[in-house]
Amino acid sequence: MANPPSGDDRRNPHVFDRRKSSGSSGHLELLSKMSGHLAVTLNLEETIQKALDLIVKFVKAEGGALFILEEKFNTLICKASAGPVDIRGIRIRSGEGIVGQCVSVDTSRIVRDVQQDPNFDQTVDESTGFQTRSILCAPMTVNGRRLGAIELVNKSSEDGFFSDTDLLMLQTLASAAALAINNAHMAEELVEQERVSRELELATEMQRSLLPQSPDSHFPVSGTNLPAYEMSGDFYDFFELDDDRIYFSLGDVSGKGMDAALLMSKTASLFRCLGKTILEPDQLLATINRELCETAIHGMFVTMVCGILDPRSGEVRLANAGHEPPLVQSRYGTFTELPASAPPLGIMTLQAADDGIREEQFNLNGGTLYIFTDGVTEGSLQDGTRLEQSGFQTIMLERSDLPAAGRIEAVVKLLSDTGRKRHDDITLLAVEDNRPGLPGVGPADESSLVSRYNFPARADALHAVREVVNNACESCGCAREAATDIMIAVGEACQNVVRHAYRDHDEGEASLEIYCKDGILEFRLQDTAQPVDTEKVKPRWPEELGPGGLGLCLIHDIMDSVEYLPLPEGRGNLLRMVKLIKGYDNNET
Amino acid sequence: MKHEIVQKQGATVVIFRGEIDLESSPAARETLLKCFGDTSNVIVDLSDVSYIDSSGVASLVEALQASKKNGSQFSLAAVSEPTRRVLELARLDKVFTLHDSVDAAIQAHA
Missing domain, CATH: 3.30.450.40 (GAF domain)
Known part of the structure; x- marks a missing residue:
């Protein structure tokens, strides 16, 4: 001094x-x-x-x-x-x-x-x-x-x-x-800011911990969430049920702040808790909706998709409340939209009936279901344009070499590496039918042909077709129970050709090819009739009983994969059915 | 498919043998529905049916509906393994009344 x-x-x-x-x-x-x-x-x-x-x-x-x-x-x-x-x-x-x-x-x-x-x-x-x-x-x-x-x-x-x-x-x-x-005032304010920021950090961490991780790279469901800010109004979740099916869900809460994040946490908790006991996706959404309506926060709502995948069959049940339509990518690279059947949750009470939330049932047949929030389709690319659904589809096709988890990560990378400030959360869920042994898309392998049988499309020819199927199953080392089931399924498929395909004509031909390789039995049933409307040939259970609908149910129940393959000439139908016969005894339903 | 109708202790027993498929199911249907015109106690013996397809199942369902309509007794007896499998797959094993044997069915109907 x-x-x-x-x-x-x-x-x-x-x-x-x-x-x-x-x-x-x-x-x-x-x-x-x-x-x-x-x-x-x-x-x-x-x-x-x-x-x-x-x-x-x-x-x-x-x-x-x-x-x-x-x-x-x-x-x-x-x-x-x-x-x-x-x-x-x-x-x-x-x-x-x-x-x-x-x-x-x-x-x-x-x-x-x-x-x-x-x-x-x-x-x-x-x-x-x-x-x-x-x-x-x-x-x-x-x-x-x-x-x-x-x-x-x-x-x-x-x-x-x-x-x-x-x-x-x-x-x-x-x-x-x-x-x-x-200075002391400023220091106090700084401490307060620090406290709020620490709390936000903990909340972010807590929110991240609500999102599940896929247990391994073969798990058929994977998801990703990239919040624009600390807290996200989006969520996804999935868990395995006692019977090995997988419940999955993705939702988007309106708004972006802490209030949206809290409502997101509530909705995600309801899904996880109620999903353990409500095994129908439409009922589950209706129940969550009632809960959200009871404690409605003015002007806030949730769009949500939830569904169940059976990884053994590729079967999916799906319900959608006001959410952007999920996309199904078939193994051939075609895309189908699945629009919502109900308004968003938290607005008004709905019944899981005709006027309420409807459930879709379909088989992925080796394809993938993508559920995403609008942060994906409306996300900006490096050049400032939006990704849009078309851009999303392009990436999925370009990166088809990757498993589904890798494909959705590719989308996230593309949207996050733009150097632009994002304003919306990016959330994606992929549900993939990745059953091992699902045969490839290409033409059947001639070297694995077991039998080729042409038959007239008449009821009195069906007994002989079943004989062919039975013999083929026997020669491929099929267990007796499996052979019985396969005969039921192929019998129904042939019956449908006889009953429906040529209904306007007396005579028609059909052919059945049977392939066997590495424990996979593949049946290709071809006719030359008018192509069927694949939308209309859906399985129906006995409440809408007719032999046709029941037959399709049996086919879908027994076979691991059922699909109509496109025919290059555009005439006739080619139905492919695949059955995995390895370890059949353990997988019997 | 072959069929046989026997009267046993007040019951009409329809015995089907062989395969009930698209070719034979119309006959099976006709046989069953005709029974309800004559009797109100029908038992279908399926022990010797080696194959049944959805059209055959549909004939059985139609017979069941007919029995309910006119208040008849109707049950399936001694259902063979291949038939039981189809009924299970179709979730119909709980819809029909099944008995282990024709005699058990007769007793239950009495």
């Missing part, structure tokens, strides 16, 4: 005009000490109290007090007090009394006789018994922000009056204290 150069004395003549040079050195030392302490203090109240004590002693005042302004209450509170009475904690309304006025008009004052000042407030003297004669008061302000004031009372020496020098001393202390108080 060096003595200031003498030039400072001259630049500040008012500060030192009534003091000797040894005195001025004392001023500077005191100010420098107090300012230094205030600048680095960790305990503001203690430091302010010390500084107040020092200046009261130095200026030879009888007492002093430091008031902090609480803007919220427009009140000054005494935080430090020196002298015969301790007035810490007393409150003065801003603008009242001499100190209040100093703060409100941001001006220092020397009041030599308080009795002559109309602003003087007697109440403190009355309550303490102290007698105030004169007051020196300086406000504390930083960058126009009013923080409070320091006042000294009753000069106890010389002429009993506070001097301009005293005022300048006090003003300097007030400036240093103001900075320290301001």
